[in-house]
Amino acid sequence: MTEYTWPELLRPSRLVFYLQHNTLRFVSPLTRTTQALRREGARWVAEATFDPLDRVRAGVLEGLLAALAGSVNTVRIWDWRREFRSGDPRIQGDVPPGPYSFDDQTLFTDGTGLIVGSGNPSLAVGALRGALTIETEGWYPDAVALAAGDHLGLAGRLYMATETAVASGTGTATIPLAPPLRADLPADTALVLTRPTVPMRLVSDDEAANPTRPGRFTAITIRLEEALP
Template sequence: MATIDWPVDLTPSKATWGLQSNTETFVSPLNRSTQTVERPGARWKATLEFPHMERDKRRRLEGFLAGLGGMAGRFFLWPHTAPVADLAAVPVDETMSLNFLNQIYQVNGNVVVDGTVTDFKALPTKYWPPNTLVLKAGEYLAAGGELKMATADVYSDLNGWALVPIAPAFRKAPPNLSVVTLTRPTTTMMLSSDEYGVAVMPGFISDTVIISAVEVF
């Protein structure tokens, strides 16, 4: 089954996003000292809550959910809690370009991965506006098909280069020069259950609908 896009017009009234880390803890039977190891496989979880919906929007949601076939379906979902990084939301002149040390880039052009990623918790990037706060801690981005969160404020240097500390760690290094997505960065999700139901009240208005999803890779 092909992976489909979450409908842009189906915006929840409340969205909860969080990480489910993958760790293993060992407690010494001798002195109760504790060691915890972080393992690969952390994944995003999301809960979307929709308020009372009129008939047309309710049918749109029901049709989308039915088409997924329960947990078998896959869909691209972005964090509705913060769909656009602050910098990406700032209007800029599309024709404006800058040249620092012979490195030309557009202020509103695509930010890209710069080189080979060796530390899977840090993303080297370029083509940012120079000497600027380009990402704030807690903002989302996507690279190499994986959704990440900046874990600290990120400032670009004179040449528009920035190293972004991210979580969770990359499962696979994103390709050099691949685009870093700041607007509606997505990850692949599936429903957390094979069942769903939509209660409808008189007047064809639905009761609150809550959908849970989890990242899949």
């Protein structure tokens, strides 16, 4: 199996991207009371539409789809709606309130400083497979680490913060996430906060169907699902 990188040239015009849970539900035929059980196998699912595509971009996408060989190979996808975490200046058009210090924690004499980002967040302690929360460090103190719905990457897998997590005065934060952690992870595992990706494969062998409109513009809609470990 070969894993491909998504071409920067291609951005969908419409997107469906969500976490598909795997649950078992039983409804009593007598009382209609319901019991639900969470099972392993929750996965990310996407449907991306590219319309219109000119000749060049259509060629890039069709070439990638041909290389994926149906469901044989994978490609790393991110949610184009959530490329950056909340609070990142790139989604706000400004910067978060400061002051922010230099690397040696000094400020200007008037109390202002330069923006140096929020450090390099990582796991503060090891986390076990199946965990629904992780302990992290390296955030800017007393600021929002991740907002509900933000995406993060861990060891090549994609997760979502299910609630807003605010960093402590020492820059640590407990982050509730979904899906449950895919594997045991050691302390110091880095968090990916910019375009965290997930390996996905095409749902069927017909995802390259490409209706073409007058003027030689092409429309392609592809469906993908996470390639689970």
